[in-house]
Amino acid sequence: MNKAxxxxxxxxxxxxxxxxxxxxxxxxxxxxxxxxSEGHEVHLRRFGGFRMRRRRSRAMHNPRTGADYRxxxxxxxxxxxxxxxxxxxxxxxxxxxxxxAGDPQA
Numbered sequence: 001m002n003k004a005x006x007x008x009x010x011x012x013x014x015x016x017x018x019x020x021x022x023x024x025x026x027x028x029x030x031x032x033x034x035x036x037s038e039g040h041e042v043h044l045r046r047f048g049g050f051r052m053r054r055r056r057s058r059a060m061h062n063p064r065t066g067a068d069y070r071x072x073x074x075x076x077x078x079x080x081x082x083x084x085x086x087x088x089x090x091x092x093x094x095x096x097x098x099x100x101a102g103d104p105q106a
Contacts, residue, residue: 057072057073
């Protein structure tokens with residue numbers, strides 16, 4: 001699912017205009033990006049959390065050229081799913097159609 005698919009699905013489920021739904025989704029993603037860039041963690045209850053993790057500098061080897069080089073340290077965003085989301089995914093994989101709280105299609 002990409003962003004356009006997400007907008008289409010939310011718009012259809014809520015019977016809301018796509019333009020309004022697109023603005024809401026875009027604003028939500030922008031707020032998430034701003035929070036992460038400011039060093040905050042973002043927790044979405046029953047979905048998961050986003051945070052920034054520092055990746056250490058490391059040595060690499062380019063097999064095509066044979067050159068060794070160093071990749072600098074950097075910050076990367078990471079996502080950790082909630083227990084409720086993991087449970088939902090396991091249930092769906094087994095064929096159960098219940099949402100995170102036992103609500104159908106939650």
